[in-house]
Amino acid sequence: MIIGDDVLEQTCKDMIETILLCLRDATKGTIYRIGPMPELRTIRVTSGARDEASGQILWGIDEFSDYDYPGKRWEDYKDMPGRLLEAMAWCVEKGKSWTADDPNQDSRSIRKQLANEAEDYHHMEPVLINRNYLYGDHAQELELPVDYRGEPIWSSCDNLVVAVIKIHFKRGCIKRGDDSTKVIKKLSRTLGTHLLSLHIRETLADAQQELARQRLQSCNILAHELRNTLIKLGFAFSAINAEISFLREQWESEIALACPEVESKSFILHRLRELAQANCSAEKCPAGLSGLCEKLIAEQSELSDVSLMPAVGEKWVENKIWPKWQQLLEQSDAWDSSREEIASLLERLKDALWLGTKEELVRRLAHLPEDLKSLWPRLAYMEFTVDKLAELEHIIDFLDHPDLKIPHKQQTKKILTSLKALVEIIPEVEEKTNRIIFSLRNGSFEKQ
Secondary structure (H helix, E strand, C coil): CCCCHHHHHHHHHHHHHHHHHHCCCEEEEEEEEECCCCCCCEEEEEEEEECCCCCCEEECCCCCCCCCCCCECHHHHCCCCCCCCCHHHHHHHHCCCEEECCHHHCCCCHHHHHCCCCCCEEEEEEEEEEHHHHHHHHHHHCCCCECCCCCECCCCCCEEEEEEEEEEECCCCCCCCCHHHHHHHHHHHHHHHHHHHHHHHHHHHHHHHHHHHCCCHHHHHHHHHHHHHHHHHHHHHHHHHHHHHHHHHHHHHHHHHHCCCCCCHHHHHHHHHHHHHHCCCCCCCCCCHHHHHHHHHHHHHHHHHCCCCHHHHHHHHHHHHHHHHHHHHHHCCCCHHHHHHHHHHHHHHHHHCCHHHCHHHHCCCCCCCHHHHHHHHHHHCCCCCHHHHHHHHHHHHHCCCCCCCCCCHHHHHHHHHHHHHHHHCHHHHHHHHHHHHHHHHCCCCCCC
């Protein structure tokens, strides 16, 4: 994973700031970068601590860490017989979180206990990215790091650990599995995974190309401002839309419960996966098609796991799923007996993507009050953009509706409230960028 140091640091600061804004008992956050393969060197990217007096986040904390540059190699911190256990090793090898809710008895804080150093109450969360997103067709050729027995780690999972988030808490204010750990886990997925795997890589590539074309110092400053604007937009808007997709997912669950006879997206995709898997083996598939079949199964599974806008879901079917089925049906007779069913399923899948917007189904939700039935789908099927700030306020108010029964709605409200504060500063950044552009067009650079 190639990310410029300045882009990565700013992204991590945004992430830490969001977590500290959402969790008032959190005192400090640190993000560590993990990589490359198979060395898995762990390096601290940045740390930020809350100043309780002013409420501001202080950056560049001056304290020693084993993971300061150049960091530690996997060979130096992984679990080994006779070596003191480290929470970092657990997070990296297992891809699971670690909560120190009793530091004095924490089995992975022994080093500090022996040194008679006080360890904070903290939670560590790995940031996971699907290996195919990072390495594409070369994902299966990766040289994986090994544990002390010489066995490759991550060999049985699709995700790689690319970063670890560590959040410190006030004494006694963190327990494993509590709401704070769930908020951190959710943010690590909706923010960290998306930022580090997709948006930042594309933004960085564009920014690097732009910077390469610039020869004047003023143009470099312009590119820097534009890049920061893109990062802010991608960070805040992607995260907000991820939260809206959660509301959409819960709404579609209400439809499914009230109308069990109606075919859902998940049911149809499950059947399509069964049909693909039935003939995906090398014995039944011609050479070269088994890999295509596996990709089709993976993309159908991914579509089942996410709650996209209906139009976006249709594009997914048209551009990813249908072409692969068409190629399999054209180049192999393994699915001849299922051709009509596959074609029917794909057509019904497109229709199922719109179930949550169908008035005749909405009217059957007799257990919900009329105002909730009217407002919920309108907000859940909205794509948030810069001109819809007022709609975001409506969503935040909507989460206080007494008849809205969804999991973690108060945590969702806290996250959206914090992200709203970030979105509101974007016009100021854009205005500053426009002033720089105006100065450049006039052949001078005014002090901003």
